[in-house]
Amino acid sequence: MSTHKLRTVSVVEAVAEQLSEDIFNGIYRPGDVLTETQLSERFDVPRQTIRSAIVMLLHDGILRRERNKSVYVPLFSEDDIRDLFAVRRLVEMETARILCSRGILPEGAENAVRSMERLSDENSCDELLKYDYQFHQALIEATGSTRLQKFYRSISSEMRLALTYFRSGDFSPSQMAREHREFLDAIRSGDSSAAVKACQIHIEESETFVNQTIHAQRERMNPGRMAASMPDEADL
Amino acid sequence: MSTHKLRTVSVVEAVAEQLSEDIFNGIYRPGDVLTETQLSERFDVPRQTIRSAIVMLLHDGILRRERNKSVYVPLFSEDDIRDLFAVRRLVEMETARILCSRGILPEGAENAVRSMERLSDENSCDELLKYDYQFHQALIEATGSTRLQKFYRSISSEMRLALTYFRSGDFSPSQMAREHREFLDAIRSGDSSAAVKACQIHIEESETFVNQTIHAQRERMNPGRMAASMPDEADL
């Protein structure tokens, strides 16, 4: 008998999953307020179930609330983005270091890069992001550190939400594939400092890309003015 | 009018707090199983409230469960301890780097060290640990990184639980104070790499101390045998 741990999803998990999908897909947008009764009716589950699901998303950082207030979809400030990328860089650089020093080259990451390389430049952005997630996920898991994984999970949701709103459609699959391939090669090389450096570069490229998008959006909405404090959290 | 954000505690928070205190104080010991009805009766609050409180402690890592099973107090394996210290080192070294580069010297940390220095060597271990926590907490908070703080919070509970079971009583307040003082001085110096190094040393000293305690305990229970896989999770 092969002990294949099979997965079941509880009701709250299902609700939480659907809800986060809705948030990532823009059904609910930053600033939107979600009341428990409303959600309870929508999913036709008791309010307590909704509450449990909400708690999960609160931990994932894709919902927020203050006491006795309804939850809302967060709008990330520039500080949030900075913070997010800073800790992500920290975690991923450590991951690179660990994998390198142990000579681990996770299969899942290799597969993810291959999938990227197969994508033509006209493919959907969503699919590309999926492989990107798969890539980094595989690296983290390969470290075997439960705490690192837990932490990464808690920021990756925020990361995804941030990307949802701060990305222009013009991702280039070929460039993306190349970057990840280089990163993976650096790990394979066994040169720890080179791998860490490659990781740092990879993440910083991703960050500048997001920043460019942010400024472009800002420019579109506020032509003329530079570096004003615009979307931030003026409307919460 | 000074906007002093005042704190209220909800029922579930109160339960969660009491419960974690009980765990830290050894009322509930590693391996102990807690059923919801039992807790519900004990605190005289409905089961739903207990469930919510449990979720909080699950996230803090001081309770665990599998689906449809009762929660239990985790017993940390050697791998857990290793992992815990590894990520803690990662976070605290990054903290040191940040504070140093920004020239921040948190007041709370200074106060905590002073408190340690006031303790005579006969003082209670609990109090010492409290200041230790206060010290590191102050450092993390001063970084201003919400994510780093969240991460630290999620491991500090586990850390405390681990210390609860893997510490001999012979902490030396004077040594403890000295170590922290050195660490703080390193940050004050502004030399980033020196501060990071000091941090690393401080944490590794703490880790070796715990490891010694573990081995001592093991030796007591298993005289003769070396490095056997003993307490680990044989009894869950």
Next chain:
DNA sequence: ATGGTCATACTGTTATACAATAAAACCAAG
């Protein structure tokens, strides 16, 4: 305008019940 009261909608909490699951006890053959 200012300040106070009230109405309303929502969250936080409690109570109760039932369905689904897991573990133990039990029983029945082989």
Next chain:
DNA sequence: CTTGGTTTTATTGTATAACAGTATGACCAT
């Protein structure tokens, strides 16, 4: 005595309903 299946029981997961506490905005009086 062991294997395999059945029943029992304790416990979690889910559902329904109600009420109390809080935040918010409308309304009113000054």
